[in-house]
Amino acid sequence: MSQFSIAVLAGDGIGPEVMQEANKVLDAVEKKFNVAFNRTAYPVGGYAIDTEGEALPSKTLLGCEQADAILFGSIGGPKWDTLPLEQRPERAALLTLRSHFDLFSNLRPARIYPGLEALSPLREDIAKSGVDVLVVRELTSGIYFGQPKGREGEGEEEFAYDTMRYSKREIRRIAVAAFEAAQKRRGKVTSVDKANVLLTSRLWREVTEEVAKDYPDVELDHIYIDNATMQIMKNPAQFDVMLCSNLFGDIVSDECAMMTGSMGLLASASMNEDGFGLYEPAGGSAPDIAGLGIANPIAQVLSAAMMLRFSMNLTDAADAIEKAVIATLEAGVLTGELLPDDKRENASTTSQVGDEIV
């Protein structure tokens, strides 16, 4: 029997309750696929600040180091928003984990599920045009981590600065990830940059062109970030894989997520070169609905499926989870936010949706 160990970091807000459903699904996978997931829960985010004094306690980091993968919930909330930047859950926990484990390759799929088109904020004909995008975002470099970063000077001339920086190596490895993903999808990569203004974008374009030569079966296009935000609205079906730097990927992936109208369905993977990864829902911690048992667990469950696929090579089990999720959606076992206002009384709870997937 194969064994895997998972560091479970449920975090804040709806994190714990949706994690519970992902755990149910993993239990079911253990039985059906003769595999064991040894799971250990660790504190992270605002909860860890409150209980341990810091957003990423060393025991949590150590636990992650010893695991085969991290299953992450969500972190943050108004309670911790007034802390200094470096101590806040997002930076102190999430950005530190990304950088510590060199999780450079961030995959964020966004699709409009057939039957759920009405949830999309886009016009009906656009929402029904077959939207299925994978955003591949570089996650450990660019302006998030570039040095120097600082604040200098006095009075009105005091200034702050951040550095956007990319090496060829950093661009190449994420470009390769995008082309590999496109080969398994519809064979098209759209690289997002601002090459008419930024030198980092010029290098980005050069290296992606080089990488493209190794993938003659994949088509490569370039688009400026400003135009990308327009095209995502106007004609999202034109995109297959969107390859983005850290900052542009942050923007593009959120716009793509919103375009689906169903953030509670979107999972993400953040991986390093060894296949180690952190898997988390695309939506936030949603403190306003935390604890009510109405949050959608599907994004967390699909994050677990991505973990099985990418860090554990359990393709059949991952496929089975994804099929079960689609069947659950088709059976109409839906949390409230997926239902039209006048049908909200038919909403299923967080745990009912989890049970149905199981």
Add this chain to the structure above:
Amino acid sequence: MSQFSIAVLAGDGIGPEVMQEANKVLDAVEKKFNVAFNRTAYPVGGYAIDTEGEALPSKTLLGCEQADAILFGSIGGPKWDTLPLEQRPERAALLTLRSHFDLFSNLRPARIYPGLEALSPLREDIAKSGVDVLVVRELTSGIYFGQPKGREGEGEEEFAYDTMRYSKREIRRIAVAAFEAAQKRRGKVTSVDKANVLLTSRLWREVTEEVAKDYPDVELDHIYIDNATMQIMKNPAQFDVMLCSNLFGDIVSDECAMMTGSMGLLASASMNEDGFGLYEPAGGSAPDIAGLGIANPIAQVLSAAMMLRFSMNLTDAADAIEKAVIATLEAGVLTGELLPDDKRENASTTSQVGDEIV
């Protein structure tokens, strides 16, 4: 009789033909409001590269220096896209003009006109919710102009970098512009940043908070850029004035423009502290339809109206132009892209729309 001198830079693509209609409208204003607009045309952009060897010839720059305002068409096209970055029309002409004249304050209004909701790529209920946003974008600093910018190293470790940089003074003056604008509108400023990651954004937030104290009648909110791209899709009616740095404003203003579905209607103003400004349509040079006489001249005409309002203080004349544009839209005198596919044969030409406004 008041006299003003205008440097007319029609540029490439549809620039010249829509400029012709703006000129017609200015002729009509001269008669009706007893004012003279002394206009001189200068080459710019790709056309200037072809005829004078550079995108911004010195005679053009000199002509702009001597004028009260610049009325700009549009520049660029595939023909000049292969030139080195520094020589391309966008950088060599547009960014140089912005920086030379310190045109730090860029106003980009985007609204969904009643009756034209069907053009919006957004869902009908969202498009009909009363969308009227003014993007106030800082235009002469940030990562567009921050130093150092460069490329270093060898082999796979070769890297490129750009610097995002803002001083308090630079942030303050654009924040003031946003609050002033909000006072004349619905009294709300939403400042867009990435303060959970960028030090420039932290300073941005601090200074906007300071400026807000001088405008107790204006409400100030902050939003992260990633969330902003989502909210523009989901609920754009929540926004009044969106205050943005250079890069974030580039992204946000284009998304807002696309949201209206009618780029041919959107004007913009770029001004310095002395009220000198460059006025240009938000859409591009549209080389694919250039010369066909079907381009929408309204964005160019409304850019002229903004010029009258902001650089010449001709409020009545500006109001009159804007009213005439609305009347033209209401009369159904529309270029093809504003009509549903099955009504395209009723389209008016570029010059018919210009005549109707006159």
